[in-house]
């Protein structure tokens with residue numbers, strides 16, 4: 001058995017191609033990008049048994065059981 005002298009050639013560096021992440025800036029991701037999310041919070045503790053997580057206004061603690069962020073946006077507008 002001949003021991004290696006440490007000059008074992010490693011993998012060809014030209015093979016090491018940088019894994020370029022696919023930049024997907026598509027606008028198909030709707031959801032948490034709404035500014036209204038900055039004025040409310042989800043209340044999972046109030047949503048037990050509910051299919052949807054309730055939202056709570058950070059200012060008046062009003063609970064929104066349905067309608068989601070769109071309903072809350074109406075609340076921000078004064079509805």
Ligand SMILES: [Zn+2]
Nearest residue numbers: 057059060062
């Ligand atoms: Zn409010």
